[in-house]
Amino acid sequence: MNRSAICIKMLMLLKARGKMNTLELAKELETNPRNIREFKKELVTAGYNIQEVKGRYGGYYLDEDCLFPSLKLTKDEIDALNESRGIVDSHPEFVGRDFFHSGLDKVLCADKDTKSMMHYYVNQTGLALSLQEYNMVQTVQLAMDRKQSVEISYQTLSQKDVSTFLLDPYEIIHYKNAYYVIGFSHKRNEYRTYRFSIQRMKQCKLTDKRFLRDSSFNVASFIGKESLIKASFIRFEILVKTEFIRMFKEQYWGLDFKEIKKNDGILCTFMAEDPNKIYQQLFLFQDKAKLVAPLENKNEYCRMVKDILHMYQE
Secondary structure (H helix, E strand, O other): OOHHHHHHHHHHHHHHHOOEOHHHHHHHHOOOHHHHHHHHHHHHHOOOOEEEEOOOOOEEEEOHHHOOOOEOOOHHHHHHHHHHHHHHHOOOOOOOHHHHHHHHHHHHHHEOOOOOOOOEEEOOOOOOOOHHHHHHHHHHHHHHHHOEEEEEEEOOOOOOOOEEEEEEEEEEEEOOOOEEEEEEEOOOOEEEEEEOOOOOEEEEEEEEEEOOOOOOOOHHHHEOOOOOEOOOOEEEEEEEOHHHHHHHHOOOOOEEEEEEEEOOEEEEEEEEOOHHHHHHHHHHOHHHEEEEEOHHHHHHHHHHHHHHHHHHHO
16 A cells, blocks of 8 residues: 555544554554554644554544544635635724634644745845755745744854754744744744844754644734834835736835725735835826825825926926
């Protein structure tokens, strides 16, 4: 039997007989006992909750009370589910918002065919990465897509020794000629930020450990005067006509870019430092996009447009 067939047979045995130890499974599957743990890992990765009991009378069993079958979502289904977050968040009166986010995270985490979704927030292009740094970025990107932890070996500029620990990666940020990963550190038991640099990150490996993304995590909390990216960022809201949203998204607007579907278009929200740059890009879209917030910047942009109109009317 090939590996997949053996895993299926192991699943059926556990389902039919309940708890079985390593030797019993190896005999039924006609394989080496050392392989059983690897087959168990593959079943867990596929979404089956295989539990292990240690000790003389221990063994493996299938916990069907917590079984969540593997999903195969289409890209449109994934996009629709992610878009629903924005719709729920736009209604703060909805008392079940936290339960909605945690439930949706479980659904998306169970999907095994999710297409790679870029998490980079790029505000400056042209950064050259070494081959080692590039490979580490790709490893973390893969870990985010699969909801798997990474093991990183890291040494801050003030440390004498390298520290190795598990990290649940949430976002990759490119800012001021550097790439960073934001994630939950198992060593520190809190969210931390680590820079992709051969002088700091010595090694980065994908692990078999899966994690469930915390729905309360907000990348915006890492952007501000007292956080990783220390600057005066402004949260902009621009309403774009639906038929021009693809053209709008071809431009880079800022960090933490999100879309919320409205009756009269798509509301795009993001964080940016330079209002004048936003005004220049917005002007190119004429009546296809409207600055909604903040009110102070909306009024400033209106004054600029009126001044231009007045100049041509003289």
